[in-house]
Amino acid sequence: MARYHVLHETRYDYGSAVSLSQQTLHLVPRECAWQVCRSFDLAIEPVPSWSHRGKDAFGNPVEWVAFHQPHDKLHVRAEMDVDVRPHLPSSLVAVLAWDELAERLTYKGGGVAPLAADLLANRFRFESPHVRVKHELAIFADDCFARGVDVLEAARALMEKIYTEFEFDPEATTVATPVMEVLEKKKGVCQDFAHLMIACLRAKGIPARYVSGYLLTHPPPGQPRMVGADASHAWVGVYAPGSEHGWVDFDPTNNLLPDTQHITLAWGRDFGDVSPLRGVILGGGGHEPEVEVTVTPLED
């Protein structure tokens, strides 16, 4: 098991005063079978005029905050201790062929009830605001999805294909770059690669979800530092009924299966569901946030 201390700081310095600001924060790590959050602390400056804590439609913890007084800075500091247990799937084969799975998830008609887990997974099988599912994506992914290939093997091949054919380039895209443009440019950041992989999987009829989280900033000696370690990171969960947790994670940015070096924050259909900070402000002028994430291992 790995233990971490995470510090996630976001600072906005607005060019002019913001008179009203409303934000939704996805900063509290969700509980999952392999992960426990032992402590969490959120400090916000200025002090919000109003706040409310709850869960979103996908079960992630959310904090809604609002600022009704004019302010020219916003500083959000989330600090937490998280334990992560190993959870790699024991095998990538003999779960289920991808085409069998896709067929199984298709509506059967005549009042045939779907399996409960399949119905939950179907939430992640269709288009969502940031993930258009286009025919071109199915074509791009074709060579990873030969008939009868195990769903996890197909996903692994797709991850590798994206890792090999695409270049990590923080300058090439923005938060709003559509998947189709990423496909064309062959460049992007972790968010783009995750969206692309999700779109391909959904185009093939496989449920796939967007996972946001953190990476260990300085890996143990001898191991390379992973890309995306100094900010929040994103990867992909693939529905794999029959595997230990029902879902298996893939990190197309680093071409590996996340294990104890990935800390899960939240998951949703795409980035829009789980953006760490999402808000609407009145005023403010130009503003580029400064984001800093530090993940340090804790001794047992």
Place this chain on the structure above:
Amino acid sequence: MASTLLSRYACPPDRYDEMLDEGGRVRPHWRQLFRHLESADAAGMSQRVEVADRWIQEDGVAYNVYADPKGQERPWAMDPLPLVIAAEEWRGVVMAVTQRARLLNAMLSDLYNGQTLLADGLLPSALVFGQHGFLWPCIGARPPGSVFLHQYAVDLARSPDGNWWVIGDRTQAPSGAGYALQNRLIVSRVFPELFRDMRVQHLASFFRELQDSLEHWAPVEAGERPLIVLLTPGPYNETYFEHAYLARYLGYPLVEGQDLTVRGDTVYLKTLTGLKRVHVIFRRQDDDYCDPLELRGDSALGVPGLLVAVRAGRVLVSNALGSGLPGSGAIMGFLPAIARRLLGEELLMPSVATWWCGEKPAREYVVDNLDKLVIKGAYPTQRFDPLFGRELRGAARADIVRRIRARPQAYVAQELVNLSQAPTWSREHDQSLLARSVGLRVYAVATPQGYQVMPGGLSRVAGGSNALVLSMQRGGAAKDTWVLADGAVSTFSMLKRVIGARDVVRSGSNLSSRVVENLFWFGRYAERFDNAARLLRVAVSRFIDNAGETTPDLEAVIELCILAGIVEPGRKDEDDPWVPVGTRLSAAIFDTSASSSLASMIRQVLWSASQLRERLSLDHWHSLSRLQSDLQIAKGVRPALGETLMFLDRVLQVSSSLTGFSMDNMTRDNGWRFLVVGRRIERLGFLAAALGDFLTSYPKQEDLGLDWVLELTDSIITYRSRYSRQPELLAVVDLVVFDDSNPHAVIFQLQALLRYVERLARDVGEVPVDALLAEEEILRNFDLADFETGPDEACAALAAHLGRLESAAYGLSDLLGMRYFTHVDIVSHQILAS
């Protein structure tokens, strides 16, 4: 005997005719109308049709064909003949429509709480999770009374065997009920006796039920009266007319997203006097645009945080956010089983046969039978125009088949319905009826006692005799729908319920800041075009009097027009050719491409009036639409100078009637005060500028300009009656600057402005007017004797004061803007990348 009425009326055997039975006889419930048409004389009928058209024109009933920033509106097309429906048949329609409303409401309730329909396989998850219309943040939200659909509309069509079928459900923010009401008002005026004699059911109770229901479910604190607002996306929306119309009819403030704000979990209206809690939002805006915080982030129209208030149960949104879902034709095939499950009932009225391509057998059927089908998008948010299979050939056909196979769940196919036909009145022929395809939109409203159906609805007829699509966008027309009563007609109309003494409302306390801002600018623009028209009339009449010759006094007027930015200078650059005065004057009046032309100013007035539709009376509208049609006529051929002068006269008449309405017919609330202050500021600024220019040029021109100064300030009669002689400088200056009994004098305007601002300040807080007060003091103490001792110096001194007064007036405008109007501050959306 076949009357001439039917000489052009075709009755193909494969269609149901609403008016004639299989034997060609007029059906009993149509006989009265038919006999009336037979006996009406041709001239009388065409006159009535014209009157109806004029009502539509003058009431400004319009349907924006596309969201066009130029505000392109098209008059609502209406056929004067109603669609008549017998009482007994209507009972069946009512049963079926209320059942369907209950069903769709129960379905929404299930999909947002529990989703048993998905778990039991009664509905494919693709049609819920795959829909942009399924709003995830609304999961678990339970609106008051579990009512999602407060309003529901359904499109019905009648098949050749005479049965009604459902061809579409409208659950998002059903439009058209307001147009139905407007059609009724007009058609009942076209056939007043017939309307009474045929015992047509009235519509007003439907809107009263809507109001009662919204109040019933409004989340109020004890003793609070609910504030209900009508949320519109704004004047660019294709049914904006209806939003304004309903707001006025129901008495709800018409608001845009920026007028509302969420603080914590409560929604407020931004009013002139602060934030007022809103209890109910009657929305005419699609739900995914309603909250940029949690729904579409690119929406500039929404209210950030609205969902927080909805989940907390602090505001009722009607229809509930997320209700658009059943609008997808794709669910129709699943409804019979869902009705059995959720209601334990059989569906009373069938839906048109629909195949959702997401099911394999359905997909194969669709591909094999394209000719018989129309292909539509499965998701209401999809931008996909219906395709008629039989019109698809070659590559287009192959393409749609490929698209269906690639993303089957996104497509549905529906059987083509042979719509029934109904008579319309021919405008091209005398006394002739034409047969046109007809469809009927029926409305239901949720009440605590169950759904109630509007006894009537919006009938739509196709543009041509063979048209397959009923669409107001494609040349179709609307009809009134007359549902006949069995017994006595309930003559309920929207009478006010009993209001107790303590409920009396005296002030327009729910004036949104945006409405106030629009009133202010409406006042300024209305005054501005009046000033310009006055100035141009002086110039054009001088020009005509001089028979084209340039005289010094004409030059002086033209010079003033140039200074005021209304007329272009003779040449812009030294190298440019000289443009004759006549051409320039004509351009200053009619050239819509020049922003300073009279035509453009009139457009500004019309534009700001269109933002205020629900606040202006119909009389206001009639004046404005006359102005617009005058302008329209002048657009084709530029009129000769004589006609131009007549045009300016007409413009000034309309302008003074606008002034009259503002002064006599509008409630004197703070909104009205802002309008008047806007007018005063504009006139004061204009007078100060014009007179300042005149005084500056006086030493050069001497008495030449005195006549037109009097004309411009409408003071000729007063001058003549006082002095009975040629105008002289001192007397003219006294009359147009210092005489506080002359409404066109500078001091009169200044003092009136100060009075209104002071009255306003009592309600809305102090307005700094120091600069204006100082100028007023100076003017009051100005010694007219200076004009005797040194006229040139006196002119210069007064011109300087007037210059400062002008800037003080416009400065006040800026101050008011900063202080009271909605700051359309830049709203930006922050979203953090990974």
